[in-house]
Amino acid sequence: MIRLFTAATVLLLSFFTIADAADAPPEIRPVKISDNFYVFYGGGGLGGNVGMSIGEDGILLVDAMRDVTAPALFEEIRKVSDKPIKYVINTHSDADHSGGNAFFADKGALIIAQLNARYSPAQSDLKVSDAFSLIFNGQTVHGAHVTAHSYDDLIIYFSGNNIVFTGDTFTNTAPSYSFSDGAQGQYAAIDAALGFADDETAIVPGHGFIDDNAGLQSYRARCAEWIARIAALKEEGKTPAEMVEDETLLAIKRAFITRPRDSELAQSYIQRPITRVLTSELVSTVPLSSEALDAITGLYAFEDGSVAEIRQDGEKIFMVKSGDYMIELLAQSETFFKIRVFIDADIRFERNDAGAIAGFTLSDTGETTRARKLPDGA
Ligand SMILES: [Zn+2]
Known part of the structure; x- marks a missing residue:
């Protein structure tokens, strides 16, 4: 993780x-x-x-x-x-x-x-x-x-x-x-x-x-x-690698660069900003009930002993770790979340026999890490 x-x-x-x-x-x-x-x-x-x-x-x-x-x-x-x-x-x-x-x-x-x-x-x-x-x-x-x-x-x-x-x-x-x-x-x-x-x-x-x-x-x-162009290309079923070749998108990219330098026109300079739009603006989420939100918020301990907190901030759900990171969880269901901007990562919550949230598995580019939920007030 x-x-x-x-x-x-x-x-x-x-x-x-x-x-x-x-x-x-x-x-x-x-x-x-x-x-x-x-x-x-x-x-x-x-x-x-x-x-x-x-x-x-x-x-x-x-x-x-x-x-x-x-x-x-x-x-x-x-x-x-x-x-x-x-x-x-x-x-x-x-x-x-x-x-x-x-x-x-x-x-x-x-x-x-x-x-x-x-x-x-x-x-x-x-x-x-x-x-x-x-x-x-x-x-x-x-x-x-x-x-x-x-x-x-x-x-x-x-x-x-x-x-x-x-x-x-x-x-x-x-x-x-x-x-x-x-x-x-x-x-x-x-x-x-x-x-x-x-x-x-x-x-x-x-x-x-x-x-x-x-x-x-x-x-x-x-x-x-x-x-708008990235959304349209996504609608057409284009992958980021294909979007990089799109002449209309390339023209918009060039217009962003008002003081061009050769290095900044490199192909590699376009795919990541495209991915950022796809993984932020163009990710759909499902609404969660307040019960479902309450169930996942709290403190979680990773296998290495470090602790992260999942909390609500207005309409949003974040996982935060002091001195380390803040990431936003995008609900796909009550227990499955994508992570804004991190295209290859997701979090799946698990329930215990009593039906309560027991922890989650974080998967990132095929590798997984587990965290267990700490009792409230821990
Ligand atoms: Zn900077």
Whole structure:
């Protein structure tokens, strides 16, 4: 189970790394927005883009790149300012954005992340839930929680500099790689970013290049075309491997990429985003009674002794493990669930002789792991 999910997580996280691997040598590129604000471009496996507010309060960063690249990022920061680094706000918990958290925490920074980041390996100090604002360097920094690329996405807006950070809910170098909440989540993320923006706003994607309102509007339109085309191909019975060859879909993919680089046009760059739509937006579920939901929620112990919790959150059902992962279960029946985004994994609950849920078997690409349900209140 752990091995399987770790492998799957690495697959998701390495999406941009693989695509960038042909661009050598990778280097962090600073972009001066103003005397008091910089963006550092990542890419090339270094990690996502980073924002930096500098002023009388010190330095606040948006994201921290990877653990191995944080020292190089720190060097770039120090070329601009020697002020103390007070805060890092994560756009989400993926390692290419949060891997450097520990490095900057060590330098005295307080790490701010969305609450669901507790179910990830990312280190953080202060958790925020839905929306927040704080005053730093004389401007209001707004954060809005959305569920689009991950379950702990934050859209971050600096009112004084008029700059928005979208994390990986938006990129202009690849097709949409969102959908932890389906198309609805993707659009909600775009709307949250557009809600902060006017015609003058700089919009910084998690990967790719600084864009604007019009670029994000266009991305929204591409997302709708992308999902509609994949849905139509699915309807025709096409497999993901066949979808990759579809000329209409390829044209939509090319329109996503407003600053093309050869590596990003590679065939391999398209199948995973397609799969993400298929395994998120286009999975049907059956409604569960509250009795059926109550029966499966609770704590479960795996054979290795680790414990996961299955719980309801609104209409959704999640399996969460502190410091590790958060996955969404999609009901196919009262006891059989697919897992959003993880196409080859499913969970089947088992009952004991008395008819109560006794545990589940998780199957992932043919390998299985069992967990037993712990008594309520354990
Ligand atoms: Zn990323």
